[in-house]
Structures are given as C-alpha cells and as structure tokens.
Amino acid sequence: EAQVTQNPRYLITVTGKKLTVTCSQNMNHEYMSWYRQDPGLGLRQIYYSMNVEVTDKGDVPEGYKVSRKEKRNFPLILESPSPNQTSLYFCASSVSGRDSNEQFFGPGTRLTVL
Amino acid sequence: AQSVTQLGSHVSVSEGALVLLRCNYSSSVPPYLFWYVQYPNQGLQLLLKYTTGATLVKGINGFEAEFKKSETSFHLTKPSAHMSDAAEYFCAVTLPNSGYSTLTFGKGTMLLVSP
Numbered sequence: 679e680a681q682v683t684q685n686p687r688y689l690i691t692v693t694g695k696k697l698t699v700t701c702s703q704n705m706n707h708e709y710m711s712w713y714r715q716d717p718g719l720g721l722r723q724i725y726y727s728m729n730v731e732v733t734d735k736g737d738v739p740e741g742y743k744v745s746r747k748e749k750r751n752f753p754l755i756l757e758s759p760s761p762n763q764t765s766l767y768f769c770a771s772s773v774s775g776r777d778s779n780e781q782f783f784g785p786g787t788r789l790t791v792l
Numbered sequence: 793a794q795s796v797t798q799l800g801s802h803v804s805v806s807e808g809a810l811v812l813l814r815c816n817y818s819s820s821v822p823p824y825l826f827w828y829v830q831y832p833n834q835g836l837q838l839l840l841k842y843t844t845g846a847t848l849v850k851g852i853n854g855f856e857a858e859f860k861k862s863e864t865s866f867h868l869t870k871p872s873a874h875m876s877d878a879a880e881y882f883c884a885v886t887l888p889n890s891g892y893s894t895l896t897f898g899k900g901t902m903l904l905v906s907p
Contacts, residue, residue, distance in 0.1 A: 682835075711895075718801070720882060720899040721836075736894065768835055781895060783835030 680705045682784035684769050690790045699754045699787050701769030709772045710752040714765040727752055759791040796885050798898035806906050811870040813901050815883030825866040826884040827857055878905045
C-alpha cells in the first residue's frame with residue numbers, strides 16, 4: 679500500500695531533550711516536506727526537500743533540523759525542544775516539487791513539550 | 793508573497809443543504825490552487841486542484857470549485873451535504889516562482905453538518 683508513515687504518532691517530552699520524528703514514504707517520491715499544524719493557524723511549512731541531499735527552509739524553520747540521506751526518509755530533528763514546539767506535525771511527499779503534483783500526507787505526530 | 797484567506801473558521805449546514813466554503817488568495821501571478829480535507833485524527837487528503845485550463849474543477853465526494861481570477865477566489869461547493877462531509881477543509885496555493893515547491897495553506901474551515 680502506498681503510504682507515508684510517521685513515528686512516533688504521539689510523544690510527550692521535556693524541554694531540551696533532543697528528539698527525532700521519522701518520516702518514510704514507499705512511493706519513490708522526490709519531494710518531501712514537514713508541516714506543523716496549530717489551532718487557528720492552519721498548516722505551516724517547516725522544511726522541504728526536492729531530492730536526496732537537497733533541503734530548504736519553509737516558513738517556520740527555527741528550532742528544527744532535517745536531513746535527506748535516502749530518498750524514502752526525511753526525519754525531523756528537534757535538537758532542544760521548547761514548549762512552543764508543542765504541535766501536530768505532518769510529513770508529506772509528492773512525485774516532484776516542480777509541478778502541481780498532489781502531496782500525500784502522513785497520519786501526523788502529536789508532540790507535547792513540557 | 794502569496795497568502796490564502798478562508799472566510800469563516802466554522803461553517804454549519806443541515807444535511808442536504810448547499811455547502812459553500814470560501815477561499816481567496818493574494819498573488820501577483822496566477823497560482824495553482826488546492827482544496828484538502830482533514831477528517832478527525834487523520835492527515836490531509838486532496839479534494840481537488842486547479843492548475844490551468846477549465847476554471848470549474850470537479851473533485852472527489854461530489855465537491856467542486858471554481859477559479860475566478862477577477863475575484864481572486866477559489867470557493868468550494870457541494871450541492872447537498874452529507875453527515876460524512878463533517879471535517880476541516882483547507883485551501884492552499886502554490887506559485888511558479890517557488891517552483892511549485894512551497895504550499896501555503898489557509899487557516900482552515902471546520903464544516904459542521906447537522907441532521
């Protein structure tokens with residue numbers, strides 16, 4: 679089944695404790711992206727990747743890191759999480775970032791930083 | 793910079809009534825436009841999209857949207873609401889100068905359907 683998977687689905691952590699949220703897609707998509715969703719703000723793009731070893735900042739990159747060493751994986755790293763990073767995070771992928779291709783979304787990761 | 797405005801954070805309709813969810817965009821060049829739906833505790837799913845050509849676009853589940861350049865709008869409609877349509881709906885835009893790589897979302901509209 680074609681899908682985007684994220685792990686973990688739920689995470690409660692404390693301020694300053696490094697964490698990684700994994701994202702994997704099995705559709706051989708070139709483009710991958712991370713968003714955060716907050717009530718009343720919709721989805722905002724954190725980082726995106728046009729292909730392996732190619733990443734770029736979205737609208738709200740502060741406090742986040744990403745890497746794209748393999749085509750299928752696009753982990754989101756929070757080196758020192760803070761409470762304002764409590765949010766619902768979505769990973770998405772599409773065939774290419776250069777056209778109107780549909781973005782396929784993962785199920786989301788709900789992160790709480792205490 | 794592009795932006796998307798969805799009028800109304802919540803819209804309530806009765807089952808069988810017309811659904812109208814409003815979306816306006818701000819862009820100096822013609823954008824590509826999308827509507828996504830998010831059911832509770834799920835990720836987003838594409839309903840429909842407009843790129844070029846016919847301005848009336850039909851999507852899944854009986855939804856359609858019309859691109860009106862003069863009004864910079866892309867409103868989503870459905871003639872008859874079903875209970876299963878209750879969800880949050882997001883309008884999104886992307887531009888050619890971003891290589892279509894940046895998708896900007898509106899803040900979302902929650903559709904409530906009553907029996």
